[in-house]
Amino acid sequence: METATANKHKLSLLPIISFAVAYLLSSGLQAYEAPYNIPVFRDALNKAKLQFPRKEQRDFGEFRGWAAANFYLSGGRYMTFKARKRYKNRIVRSELRFGPGGWRVNSKRAKLLKSEFALDKPRRIDQITILQIHAKKPSYPPLRIVWLRKHKGLNDHLWAIVRPSPYHKKIHYIDLGKRPNNRFTRVSISVRNNRMQIWLNKRLRTTQSLSRWKGTTNYYKAGIYLSGKKDVGMATIRYRLLEHKT
Numbered sequence: 001m002e003t004a005t006a007n008k009h010k011l012s013l014l015p016i017i018s019f020a021v022a023y024l025l026s027s028g029l030q031a032y033e034a035p036y037n038i039p040v041f042r043d044a045l046n047k048a049k050l051q052f053p054r055k056e057q058r059d060f061g062e063f064r065g066w067a068a069a070n071f072y073l074s075g076g077r078y079m080t081f082k083a084r085k086r087y088k089n090r091i092v093r094s095e096l097r098f099g100p101g102g103w104r105v106n107s108k109r110a111k112l113l114k115s116e117f118a119l120d121k122p123r124r125i126d127q128i129t130i131l132q133i134h135a136k137k138p139s140y141p142p143l144r145i146v147w148l149r150k151h152k153g154l155n156d157h158l159w160a161i162v163r164p165s166p167y168h169k170k171i172h173y174i175d176l177g178k179r180p181n182n183r184f185t186r187v188s189i190s191v192r193n194n195r196m197q198i199w200l201n202k203r204l205r206t207t208q209s210l211s212r213w214k215g216t217t218n219y220y221k222a223g224i225y226l227s228g229k230k231d232v233g234m235a236t237i238r239y240r241l242l243e244h245k246t
Contacts, residue, residue, distance in 0.1 A: 031067075031069075032067035032068060032069065032072035032073070033067055033072060033073040033076070034063065034064070034065050034066050034067040034072070034073060035063065035067065035071070035072065035073045035079040035080075036063040036064050036065065036066065037065075037073060038073060038077060038079075040240075040241065041079050041239075041242060043243070043244075044096070044098075044242045044243060044244050045061070045063040045096075046060075046061045046063075047060070047061070047098050047099070047244055048060065048061075048063075048096040048097060048098050048099070048244070049061075049062075049096070049097055049099070049100075050063075050071055050094070050095070050096055050223075051093055051094075051095055051096075051097055051221075052070055052071070052083075052093065052094050052095075060099060060100050069082065070082045070083060070094040071094055074238060075238075077240060078118075078238035078239060078240055079238070079239040079240075079242060080236065080237070080238045080239075081094045081095065081223040081224045081236070081237050081239075082094060082224070082234065082235070082236050083223075083224040083225075083226050083234070083235050084233070084234045084235075085125065085226045085228075085231050085232055085233060085234075085235075086232060087232065088229060088230055088231070088232060089229050091225070091226065091227045092226045093223065093224060093225040093226065094223050094224050095132075095221050095222060095223025095224060095225055096221065096222050096223050096242075097134075097219060097220075097221050098113075098219055098220045098221070098222075098244045099219050102136065102217035102218050102219045103191075103217070103218055103219070103246055104214070104215070104216070104217065104218070105142075105191055105194050105196075105210040105211070105213045105214055105216070105218065106193060106194050106211075106214050107191070107192060107193075108192065108193060109192065109246070110190045110191065110192040110245075111190070111191045111192065111218075111220075111245075111246050112188070112189070112190050112243070112244070112245040112246075113131065113188065113189045113220045113222065113243070113244055113245075114186075114188045114241060114242070114243040114244075114245075115131060115186070115187050115188070115222060115239060115241060115242050115243075116184045116185065116186045116187075116239065116240050116241035116242075117130060117184060117185060117187070117237050117238065117239045117240075118180075118182065118183065118184045118185070118237070118238045118240075119147055119179055119185075119235075119236075119237045120235075120236045120237070120238075121156065121179065121181070122233050122234060122235045122236075123233055123234075124231065124232055124233030124234075125149070125226060125228065125231045125233045125234070125235050126148065126149040126150070126228045126230070126231055127146055127147065127148050127149070127226075127227070127228045127231065128146060128147045128224060128225070128226060128235050128237075129144050129145070129146050129224070129225035129226075129227065130145045130146065130147065130158075130187075130222070130223075130224070130225075130237060131143075131144070131145035131187060131189065131220070131221065131222050132144050132145070132220065132221040132222075132225070133189070133191070133196075133218055133219075133220060133221075134218065134219055134220075134221055135166060135213060135216040135217065135218045136216065136217045136218070136219075137216065137217070138166045138167075138216070140163060140166050141161075141163065142162065142163050142166075142196070142210055142213050142218065143160065143161070143162055143163070143189065143196065143198075144160075144161045145158065145159070145160055145161075145176070145187055145189075145198075146158070146159050146161055147159075147179055151173065152173065152175075154175065154178075156178055156179050157175055157176070157177060157178050157179065158175075158176040158177060158178075158179055158185065158187075159173050159174060159175060159176055160173075160174040160176055160198055160205070160206060161173055161174075162174065162196075162206075162208050164208070164209065164210070164212060165212035165213070166212065166213060166216060167212070172208075174198075174205070174206050176198075176200050176205060177200070184240060185200070185201065186199075186200070186201045186202060186241070187199070187200060188202075189220070191210065191218075194209060194210055194211040194213075194214060195207060195208070195209060195210065196208045196209075196210050220244055222239070222242055223237070224236075224237055
């Protein structure tokens with residue numbers, strides 16, 4: 001008699017348990033930990049919005065207690081971005097855009113982006129954009145920090161791709177070295193007085209003129225941007241530091 005009563009109570013609880021599980025899975029609030037929980041990321045997230053081609057997009061500063069399958073805290077300390085490219089000739093991203101306002105390259109005050117990231121080597125992806133300076137009108141990037149599977153005879157390297165002018169297609173590739181396996185890379189970018197400087201692991205790697213971008217409004221981006229026409233696969237990157245200062 002007691003066993004039958006216990007079983008009856010268990011059956012009556014099943015709909016409640018099922019609903020609770022479904023809610024947690026759909027909301028993603030408990031399935032993943034929020035990067036905002038870590039104080040080191042809060043200032044950057046308060047200045048950023050998450051761009052992703054689905055409902056997981058977040059507006060500026062709306063990250064308190066929020067995470068999803070493409071943006072979450074891993075290992076209790078790493079802000080992690082994931083993006084899966086399922087079809088060729090498509091662009092997929094999971095990246096932060098800093099703002100809401102932009103800045104000019106001729107600013108007398110340095111516009112800074114500091115980052116430390118570890119990129120997992122993907123199997124079926126040939127290029128990943130990690131950091132960007134992006135302009136408005138014309139909408140081109142003066143700078144992209146990218147990983148390329150193979151370029152100029154070098155395999156598995158990080159590159160700075162600089163576009164000196166918004167009115168010409170010519171771009172410059174600057175080799176930043178081989179992607180460290182299971183180790184973090186520190187990349188810092190500064191723009192001031194029409195000049196851009198890039199530091200790699202606290203050493204100045206290059207100085208470039210951006211004077212032809214004078215008059216454009218720009219903003220920094222960080223995360224994952226997959227634009228390879230033939231690429232189909234998954235990319236994952238972890239940040240242990242991300243700071244944006246204007």
